[in-house]
Amino acid sequence: MRKLEVYNIDREPVAVLQNAFDVQEEQNVNALWYLDFKLPASDSKNEFCLPYRYVRIDNGELYRLFPSGYGIDADDMPYNSYHCEHVLANLLDKTMPGIVQIGGYYQDTRAVLEYLLSKQDTQDWILDKCDFNRKFEYGFEKENLLAAIFSIPRCFNAEYIWRTDTSKYPWKLSLLNFDTNAEPKLHVRYGYNRLSYDQEPDYENHVTKLYAYGSGEGVNQLNIKGMTDGKGYILADAAHIAKYGIRERIWVDRRYDNVEALYGAAQRMLQELQDPVVTYSCGFIGNVDVGDMVDIIGHETTYVTKKKISYGDIDDISYELANKRVNIAQTIADLSDRQRIETTYSQGATNIYAIAYVDNADSKNALDCQFYIPAGMRFVNKVVAKITMSSFRAYSASVSTTDQQNYTSAGGGASSSTSSSGGGTNTSTASGGGTSRSTASGGNSSETTTANRSTIVSGAATTNRSGYAGGGESGSTGYALTSYDKYKHYHYYSKPVSHTHTIQHGHEIDVSNHTHNVSIPSHRHSFEIPSHNHDFSVPSHTHSFSIPNHTHAVTIPGHKHDVEPGIFRFGYPDAMYFSVNGASRGSFAGSSTELDITDWLLNEDGNINRGSWHTFSVRPNALAHISVVITILGFIQSMEGGTY
Numbered sequence: 001m002r003k004l005e006v007y008n009i010d011r012e013p014v015a016v017l018q019n020a021f022d023v024q025e026e027q028n029v030n031a032l033w034y035l036d037f038k039l040p041a042s043d044s045k046n047e048f049c050l051p052y053r054y055v056r057i058d059n060g061e062l063y064r065l066f067p068s069g070y071g072i073d074a075d076d077m078p079y080n081s082y083h084c085e086h087v088l089a090n091l092l093d094k095t096m097p098g099i100v101q102i103g104g105y106y107q108d109t110r111a112v113l114e115y116l117l118s119k120q121d122t123q124d125w126i127l128d129k130c131d132f133n134r135k136f137e138y139g140f141e142k143e144n145l146l147a148a149i150f151s152i153p154r155c156f157n158a159e160y161i162w163r164t165d166t167s168k169y170p171w172k173l174s175l176l177n178f179d180t181n182a183e184p185k186l187h188v189r190y191g192y193n194r195l196s197y198d199q200e201p202d203y204e205n206h207v208t209k210l211y212a213y214g215s216g217e218g219v220n221q222l223n224i225k226g227m228t229d230g231k232g233y234i235l236a237d238a239a240h241i242a243k244y245g246i247r248e249r250i251w252v253d254r255r256y257d258n259v260e261a262l263y264g265a266a267q268r269m270l271q272e273l274q275d276p277v278v279t280y281s282c283g284f285i286g287n288v289d290v291g292d293m294v295d296i297i298g299h300e301t302t303y304v305t306k307k308k309i310s311y312g313d314i315d316d317i318s319y320e321l322a323n324k325r326v327n328i329a330q331t332i333a334d335l336s337d338r339q340r341i342e343t344t345y346s347q348g349a350t351n352i353y354a355i356a357y358v359d360n361a362d363s364k365n366a367l368d369c370q371f372y373i374p375a376g377m378r379f380v381n382k383v384v385a386k387i388t389m390s391s392f393r394a395y396s397a398s399v400s401t402t403d404q405q406n407y408t409s410a411g412g413g414a415s416s417s418t419s420s421s422g423g424g425t426n427t428s429t430a431s432g433g434g435t436s437r438s439t440a441s442g443g444n445s446s447e448t449t450t451a452n453r454s455t456i457v458s459g460a461a462t463t464n465r466s467g468y469a470g471g472g473e474s475g476s477t478g479y480a481l482t483s484y485d486k487y488k489h490y491h492y493y494s495k496p497v498s499h500t501h502t503i504q505h506g507h508e509i510d511v512s513n514h515t516h517n518v519s520i521p522s523h524r525h526s527f528e529i530p531s532h533n534h535d536f537s538v539p540s541h542t543h544s545f546s547i548p549n550h551t552h553a554v555t556i557p558g559h560k561h562d563v564e565p566g567i568f569r570f571g572y573p574d575a576m577y578f579s580v581n582g583a584s585r586g587s588f589a590g591s592s593t594e595l596d597i598t599d600w601l602l603n604e605d606g607n608i609n610r611g612s613w614h615t616f617s618v619r620p621n622a623l624a625h626i627s628v629v630i631t632i633l634g635f636i637q638s639m640e641g642g643t644y
Contacts, residue, residue, distance in 0.1 A: 002311045004037065006045070006065070007054040011169055015048040017055075021079075023311040025057065029290045029304070030150070030162050033086040035063045041070070041078040055084055057311070062087045062166035087166055088173070090124050091146035100148075103137040103258075109152060112138060113175065116149050128165065128172035132156065137258035139215070149173075151255070155264035157271065161291045184295040186286045207249040207273035208236040212266035214256035220350060220379045220635030222256065227263040234266055236274040249273070257378065287317065294321060350381070351636050357628045360392050362571075366579070366619035367626045375611035379635040383598045385616055385628060389591045392570040392623035571623025579617045 004017040023037040035057065039046055053065045063084035072078050096119055103112050109132040117125055136155055140148050152175070153160045159178035165171065211233045214222030225232040233248075235241065251269055256262040288294060292304045306320035361367040373380060576593075578585045580600040588595075597616060601608045618626055 002058055004055060004057050006048045007056070007062075009052060009054075011054060014053075015045050017043075017045050017049075019043050019045070023057065025060075025309045025311070027290045027307040027309075029306070030160075032089055033061060033063075035084040036068075036082065037084075038071075038079045038081045041080055046080055049080070049082055054087065055082075056166075059167075061164065062171070064089060086164070087124070087171060088146065088164060091120075091149065092144050094120050094145040096140055096143055096145065096148065098141075100140040100143075101137070102140075103135065103261075105135055108133040108135050109175070112152060113149060113173075116145055116152075117173075119145055123170055125173050126170050127174075129163075129174035129176060131177040132158070132160070132175060134264075136261040136264060138261065139255070139257040155256075155261045155268060157264055157267045178291065182293060184301060185288045185292040187295045188286070205249075205273060206244065206276050207247055207270060208241050208244055209246050209248045210234055210266055210270045210273070211248070211250045212262055212269075213250070213252045213254075214259075214262045215254045216257075216378060216635055219381065222259060222262060222378075224259060224263045224266060226259055234263075234270055236270060240274045244274075288319070294319075296321070350633070351377075352631065352633050354629055354631045357626075357630075359626065360624065361618065361620055361626050362392070362623050363619065363621055366577075366617040367628060369616045369618070369628045369630055370613050371616070371630050371632065372613050373608060373610055373632065373634070374636070377610060377634040377636050380598065380601075380608045381633040381635065382596065382631075383601060383633075384631045385595045385597050386631070387576065387588075387593055387595070387618055388627045389573055389576055389618075389620055390625045391572060393625040394568040394570070396565055573620040573622040573624035575621040576624075576626075577619045577621075579619075581615055 002023060004020045004023060005013055006015040006017060008014050017037070017039060020037045020039050024035070026034045035055065037055075039049065049065055049067065051066055054062050055065050056062050064087050065082055065084050067080060068083035069081045070078065071081060102115055107115070110127065110130040113127050113130060117123075117127055132153065134156060138148075138152065150162075159180050161176050161178045163174045163176055165174075212224050216222050223232050224234070228234060236244075251266065253262075253265065256265060288304055288307075290304050290307050293301055294304060295301050302321040304319055305322045308318045308320075310316040355369070355371045357367060357369040359367050369385075574591065575587060575589045577587045578595070578597075580597060583600075585597075585600050598608075601614055603609055616628070616630060618628060620626065
């Protein structure tokens with residue numbers, strides 16, 4: 001008995017549906033899988049079968065559950081029917097409402113897939129294995145994640161297969177390379193294990209010559225001319241053309257806005273369509289999986305594109321096989337299902353805009369005209385420059401001002417030294433001697449300051465002399481001088497027989513009040529200079545000077561200049577020279593011309609840089625007044641910004 005188990009939205013088991021019947025599982029290659037079952041209306045387990053819950057049969061892949069209807073069987077038993085889709089369908093509910101540009105040189109297939117999966121608000125799915133590292137550029141607009149993810153390998157010129165693993169959460173998604181040289185998993189032989197066989201070829205969509213177009217309209221629609229030497233189409237190999245002839249188709253998918261991706265998808269499409277598709281309904285004994293190779297002996301090796309299982313006591317398994325791994329119905333649908341793409345993806349529009357420049361120029365100063373090519377301009381159809389040249393134009397003779405103007409200029413300080421110089425001795429010129437006189441001077445009398453009268457007395461002096469004098473007493477003592485007159489003195493003595501004389505005196509000088517007078521008569525001074533030289537010595541030295549930080553200030557007082565309005569013409573230009581983005585591009589003799597400068601804007605890769613400024617310069621051979629109008633014709637897709 002098969003085990004059909006129900007899980008809640010948190011992936012927790014809540015019920016096992018023992019009474020489920022008519023359980024069928026459909027597995028498709030590179031597409032969603034489905035599971036259907038019925039449950040008696042009276043079964044209490046119906047209460048667990050709510051929308052967006054999960055079911056799993058025999059520990060296989062996980063499906064999300066939806067009630068799909070009500071019915072009564074042949075035994076008059078009412079039942080509820082349920083339709084389930086693989087949980088890969090969760091990505092259908094995740095959308096990218098804006099515009100996404102991704103891929104290219106810096107992002108390979110894994111990076112692109114991881115980016116798309118990162119757009120999930122809940123990370124249900126992660127990327128496991130990826131066998132491809134292609135660097136195609138992709139553009140998506142208002143797309144769900146599953147459609148975007150499934151579109152990634154469609155432009156690969158290689159076999160691929162998607163694989164899922166829902167045994168653990170988060171669930172895993174893998175993009176694998178399909179080995180077309182692998183050994184068949186099963187050999188089906190008539191009279192051995194083949195039960196039934198039905199073959200149906202399809203020549204309606206058989207193609208050997210395919211034109212491919214992407215986004216855009218008219219002349220601006222993306223095509224593959226650049227990848228096919230200007231032809232715009234690809235051909236099947238010579239053997240297929242010899243066998244089937246030329247069978248043309250036009251394939252348009254405006255989801256592609258990158259020529260490399262469009263070309264890869266076209267190759268893939270032609271590979272699928274260059275042989276008629278043959279589908280097989282084959283019943284056989286054995287068990288294989290979708291994507292497996294089966295050898296139908298006597299016919300050809302085929303691929304299992306669909307497996308349908310009816311679960312019961314004895315499982316009934318039917319297979320759908322094709323001579324191509326991918327069910328071509330999907331490819332045919334891509335050819336016919338254009339309406340959704342037309343209405344979903346932006347196509348853009350052709351736009352014309354002009355930029356005008358008017359200014360004076362001369363032979364040394366060109367007129368530089370800058371213009372911008374936006375990143376959203378998918379194609380640049382043409383860039384035209386219209387040039388008109390006349391004499392230089394001035395509009396006034398002077399200007400006026402009423403306010404005082406002050407100007408300063410600042411200078412940093414510095415120290416500087418002269419070059420060094422060696423010393424030396426230098427001699428002046430010789431000079432003869434001579435006599436020189438000072439100028440004559442009159443005499444003069446000078447008087448000292450007046451001094452007061454004063455008396456100066458010397459100290460007393462005493463002279464003693466021994467000896468004997470005649471008569472008298474001896475040994476008598478002397479007598480002191482008791483009185484004296486000016487210039488006189490007296491002696492007092494006794495008359496011993498033997499005596500001495502003592503003389504004591506002083507000097508008195510009386511300096512009366514007086515002045516001193518000095519008289520200098522008129523006189524001259526004379527000096528004589530002999531013949532001589534002057535010598536001086538200069539040692540080795542340098543001269544240094546320092547300039548401090550400073551400013552110079554100039555004040556211009558308020559004043560007025562008279563203004564003379566008018567138009568003043570100068571020069572007679574008759575030739576002009578052109579350059580684009582700094583590169584010289586020729587000349588023109590004359591005063592007016594119109595140029596297609598598109599090719600002058602091409603870079604080394606043959607493209608015109610987007611999202612950047614370009615410069616077109618006009619230089620006259622004399623003073624000139626120049627007018628330039630640059631007109632840009634291009635195809636613009638609104639891939640960014642808002643609506644304001």
